[in-house]
Amino acid sequence: MPYALTITHLYPDYLNLYGDTGNLIVLRRRCQWMGIDCTVKPLTMEEVAQSGQTDFYFMGGGQDMDQVAIVNDFHQLKHEAIQADTEAGVVFLGVCGGYQLMGNTFLMGNGEETQGLGIINVSTRAPSTDVKQRCIGNLVVEINSAVYAEMQTIYATPRKIPRTLVGFENHSGQTYLGNGVEPLAKTIAGFGNNATAEYEGARYKNVFGSYMHGSLLPKNPHFADYLIGLALRRKYADVNLTLPTLTDTEEFAAHEFVVQRYR
Numbered sequence: 001m002p003y004a005l006t007i008t009h010l011y012p013d014y015l016n017l018y019g020d021t022g023n024l025i026v027l028r029r030r031c032q033w034m035g036i037d038c039t040v041k042p043l044t045m046e047e048v049a050q051s052g053q054t055d056f057y058f059m060g061g062g063q064d065m066d067q068v069a070i071v072n073d074f075h076q077l078k079h080e081a082i083q084a085d086t087e088a089g090v091v092f093l094g095v096c097g098g099y100q101l102m103g104n105t106f107l108m109g110n111g112e113e114t115q116g117l118g119i120i121n122v123s124t125r126a127p128s129t130d131v132k133q134r135c136i137g138n139l140v141v142e143i144n145s146a147v148y149a150e151m152q153t154i155y156a157t158p159r160k161i162p163r164t165l166v167g168f169e170n171h172s173g174q175t176y177l178g179n180g181v182e183p184l185a186k187t188i189a190g191f192g193n194n195a196t197a198e199y200e201g202a203r204y205k206n207v208f209g210s211y212m213h214g215s216l217l218p219k220n221p222h223f224a225d226y227l228i229g230l231a232l233r234r235k236y237a238d239v240n241l242t243l244p245t246l247t248d249t250e251e252f253a254a255h256e257f258v259v260q261r262y263r
Contacts (some may be wrong), residue, residue, distance in 0.1 A: 004037040008054040020060030022215035049078035061096030099209035121178035139190030154229035156242040161222040166258040167212025189262035
C-alpha cells in the first residue's frame with residue numbers, strides 16, 4: 001500500500017533562522033526515496049489550525065522578538081487544535097527557538113515572563129544576573145535508551161544505526177524539563193538543554209524538542225526516519241509498520257566524523 005504524509009510547517013515566515021528549513025527538505029527527500037507521498041503545508045499568522053488535518057508539525061528557530069510575536073496568534077487560532085493533535089500522538093518537532101517556544105514560559109533577561117505555546121511541559125530562562133552561560137558549539141549526544149530501542153524497529157531490514165545525534169547549538173536560553181517529559185539524549189560533548197543539566201532535548205508522547213540546528217535531520221538521517229515512521233504508524237494505526245532501508249553511506253560517514261572528533 002502506498003503511504004502518504006502531510007507535514008505542517010508552523011510560521012515559516014517568522015521562525016526561519018539557522019537553516020532549519022533544511023529539516024523539511026530532508027523529510028521530503030527521504031519520503032520520496034522511500035516511495036512515500038509527502039506534502040508540506042505552511043501555517044502562519046491569522047490562519048486557523050484544524051485538528052486531524054496533519055501528521056507532523058515542524059517549527060524552527062527565530063529571534064526572541066519573532067517568537068513573542070506569534071504567541072497570541074497561536075493561542076487564539078491554533079492552540080486548541082494542535083494540542084488535541086499532539087495529545088493524540090501526532091508528531092511535533094521543535095528546533096532551537098521553536099523548542100523554547102513549545103514550552104510553558106520563557107523568562108526574559110529583564111525579568112519579564114512570556115507565555116509559551118504550552119505543547120510540552122518545559123520552561124526556559126534567558127541570561128540574567130542568575131543565568132549567564134551562553135551555550136554555543138558542536139553538540140554530540142547519546143540517544144535515550146527507550147527512543148533508541150524504538151528507533152531500531154522502524155526499518156523493515158535490521159540495520160546498524162548510530163546511538164548518537166550530532167548538531168550545532170547556539171542559545172542563551174536555558175531550558176528545564178517538567179514532570180512527564182523525558183530528555184531526548186545525554187550530552188557527550190557540548191551543553192544541550194542548559195549549562196549544567198548534561199542532557200539535550202525533550203520528548204513527550206510524539207512531541208520532540210532539540211537545540212540542534214543548522215540543521216538537525218541532514219546530520220542524523222536515522223532520527224529523520226524515526227520521525228517519519230512514528231508519523232506513519234500513528235496515521236495508519238499500525239505499530240508494526242516499517243520503512244525501507246536507504247544506503248546513507250555519506251550521511252553516516254559525516255555523522256561519525258563529528259562523533260570521533262569530539263569523543
